[in-house]
Amino acid sequence: xxxxxxxxxxxxxxxSAILFLRLPRAAALNRHPQLERQFxxxxxAKEIGTxxxxxxxxxxxxxxxxxxxxxxxxxxxxxxQMLGVAVPRSASPMAADWRVRRALNFIELNLGIGGLTAExxxxxxxxxxxxxxxxxxxxxxxxxVAALWKRRLERAAADLHDPRMATLSAAxxxxxxxxxxxxxxxxxxKRKYLxxxxxxxxxxxxANVELTGTGPRTLGCDG
Numbered sequence: 001x002x003x004x005x006x007x008x009x010x011x012x013x014x015x016s017a018i019l020f021l022r023l024p025r026a027a028a029l030n031r032h033p034q035l036e037r038q039f040x041x042x043x044x045a046k047e048i049g050t051x052x053x054x055x056x057x058x059x060x061x062x063x064x065x066x067x068x069x070x071x072x073x074x075x076x077x078x079x080x081q082m083l084g085v086a087v088p089r090s091a092s093p094m095a096a097d098w099r100v101r102r103a104l105n106f107i108e109l110n111l112g113i114g115g116l117t118a119e120x121x122x123x124x125x126x127x128x129x130x131x132x133x134x135x136x137x138x139x140x141x142x143x144x145v146a147a148l149w150k151r152r153l154e155r156a157a158a159d160l161h162d163p164r165m166a167t168l169s170a171a172x173x174x175x176x177x178x179x180x181x182x183x184x185x186x187x188x189x190k191r192k193y194l195x196x197x198x199x200x201x202x203x204x205x206x207a208n209v210e211l212t213g214t215g216p217r218t219l220g221c222d223g
Contacts, residue, residue, distance in 0.1 A: 001088060003042050008040060009146040020059060023080060030154055031108065032083050032101070032138055041088035056082060070164055081108075100139045101123055103132060107148050111155060114180045118144035152177045153192050156185070160201045170197035 042173040122129040174185035
């Protein structure tokens with residue numbers, strides 16, 4: 001796992017075929033913020049999560065040419081989700097941030113529920129909200145509530161320029177992401193993005209990242 005924001009060099013003793021999959025950095029880190037500290041990490045090959053991710057990528061390599069644009073976008077979303085299945089070798093399973101990962105997963109799966117609260121996120125782990133907030137602050141520097149509303153706004157912003165959501169109004173997108181008041185959504189959105197949801201939708205020109213079917217690139221081989 002590499003980050004294009006940092007320089008890196010790959011060195012191998014033998015000729016190797018390497019498949020590079022470029023993921024939108026912001027989307028991946030919004031979903032899995034703990035990965036930001038896992039630069040140049042590897043995933044243990046024998047772990048079931050790694051095998052599931054690898055099998056999916058190899059199957060995708062064979063079939064990508066037959067997918068349309070919306071299907072490719074959906075697969076990109078699915079792969080970002082699957083990063084949570086594979087745990088980098090350097091991530092200790094005993095570290096407290098596993099609770100953060102579980103909290104973020106719970107938020108993601110229940111984001112569209114208007115009644116989702118910080119208490120329900122903590123109850124999923126059978127610990128107090130205060131204790132989970134302490135862990136969240138230590139690992140992410142923010143509370144459960146802040147993480148919840150931040151993610152709701154981010155997904156609503158993504159939905160507003162998703163061609164699959166073009167027929168939905170801004171209010172419908174707000175409701176689908178857990179907002180119960182369209183006016184509250186508009187105020188919060190404008191505070192974060194400095195424009196209304198309608199203006200945001202008009203200013204978007206589409207996704208910046210594509211899933212392409214060019215196949216693997218080979219490094220370190222001559223001839």
